[in-house]
Amino acid sequence: MPDFSIYHTKDQVFEEVENLVKANAQIMKLDVLAISDEVSDPPYRSSLKVVTVEPGGHTRDHDKKMRLLLNYGEHGRELITVEVALRLLQILADPSAELERGDRPGGPGKARLKALLHNTVFKIVPMENEKGRDLVEGGNLCERKNGRGVDTNRNWEVHWGHKEKDYDPNEEYPGTKPFSEPEAAALLALARKFKPHVWMNAHSGMEALFMPYDHLPHIPTGEVAQATLQVLEKLNNVTCGGRCALGSGGKSVGYLAHGTATDYMYERLKVPLSFTWEIYGDNDAHFNDCFRMFNPVSLEAFDKVVTSWADGIFALLELLPSHPAIPRTNTQPHSGGRKVEPGATRSSREGVSDGGNASPDRRLGAAVQGWQNRMSEAARLRVFDAPGSRKGLIGGLCVALVAIVGFVVLVRGGGRAAAAKRAARRKREEAVL
Numbered sequence: 001m002p003d004f005s006i007y008h009t010k011d012q013v014f015e016e017v018e019n020l021v022k023a024n025a026q027i028m029k030l031d032v033l034a035i036s037d038e039v040s041d042p043p044y045r046s047s048l049k050v051v052t053v054e055p056g057g058h059t060r061d062h063d064k065k066m067r068l069l070l071n072y073g074e075h076g077r078e079l080i081t082v083e084v085a086l087r088l089l090q091i092l093a094d095p096s097a098e099l100e101r102g103d104r105p106g107g108p109g110k111a112r113l114k115a116l117l118h119n120t121v122f123k124i125v126p127m128e129n130e131k132g133r134d135l136v137e138g139g140n141l142c143e144r145k146n147g148r149g150v151d152t153n154r155n156w157e158v159h160w161g162h163k164e165k166d167y168d169p170n171e172e173y174p175g176t177k178p179f180s181e182p183e184a185a186a187l188l189a190l191a192r193k194f195k196p197h198v199w200m201n202a203h204s205g206m207e208a209l210f211m212p213y214d215h216l217p218h219i220p221t222g223e224v225a226q227a228t229l230q231v232l233e234k235l236n237n238v239t240c241g242g243r244c245a246l247g248s249g250g251k252s253v254g255y256l257a258h259g260t261a262t263d264y265m266y267e268r269l270k271v272p273l274s275f276t277w278e279i280y281g282d283n284d285a286h287f288n289d290c291f292r293m294f295n296p297v298s299l300e301a302f303d304k305v306v307t308s309w310a311d312g313i314f315a316l317l318e319l320l321p322s323h324p325a326i327p328r329t330n331t332q333p334h335s336g337g338r339k340v341e342p343g344a345t346r347s348s349r350e351g352v353s354d355g356g357n358a359s360p361d362r363r364l365g366a367a368v369q370g371w372q373n374r375m376s377e378a379a380r381l382r383v384f385d386a387p388g389s390r391k392g393l394i395g396g397l398c399v400a401l402v403a404i405v406g407f408v409v410l411v412r413g414g415g416r417a418a419a420a421k422r423a424a425r426r427k428r429e430e431a432v433l
């Protein structure tokens, strides 16, 4: 069983969520949505709990803010993702330490980070798959599907039901039709109403920062997708220690996935920054040891993962104003000095409302401008710790050398024993998204 001296049980998770919301009612709100399929026999019933967080205080509509929809706990066995959601809520309840970190070298500065936070609204689903989680806590540590055997991350309408040659219904049964599952249908309704700029779906099983497509082996073309890839590259350095696989889920994970939420959010709801973050994986775990495969087992590793990926949301926030699909009205209106690349598609992309009538906030705009410059500088510093100097050059050469050696090892490592091991692990590893 999971070590519940480290991990929260489902009940403890929601007790903590309720306490946080109660204690911070001026910025947090909890919606408990009853979701069900009454037509099925027996009826299938669950709930979807959504925490709305507005660090700047509740507003009636969210048109003028950056909107992030963050989903955790979609797969029951990936308990660690739920812990990240909890940590994120704790930080948002009291962001003072996080704001101090804004003053780190290369950081945005405390005041600027605060301004950015105040211009954001989060919708956080700490545990999408409550019924699947019940099964896991009941002892089925390998269960990823919902309470009636459907992988909700295959239940969305983009390329729904398409099956690869090695399709395994035990891992990724997509349901009887798109949105047959109350969990997916409820998230769809939520996203339609909220119109997020960012969708982030947290998973575990490997370390990766994915963007569309999951059902095609490449990322979308165009400026917006390229900018999104750049965001992921920076996050990889800041949040993932440079270890994360990057790019299209369908290419990077080694198989195509059909009917995923991330593809739907991007393609149908036009959510410009649509992500699947894979936050942890243990390649040395036995393929039957699902808990260890998907979740850190030591307190030290647990803390590291939870802290990194909760902070990752703030790192993302810092990068958003420079993304061409984030309407300027939502971040830095009329900064005056900000350069916009020729042909940059700002303001309202199709389907994503920017409100269109946000009042200018010059101070915030100027603040974000200066901060952005520092961020891009910081991003460079993280790659080559002394840019332009010999040290930077040597650092770059070392990275290249390690990459070449790594590649050679990878190519030569295809021995028979390794191949057998890989085959045994494959089914489970394939189903991380």
Ligand SMILES: [Zn+2]
Pocket: 074, 075, 078, 144, 202, 203, 204, 205, 431, 432, 433
């Ligand atoms: Zn998953």
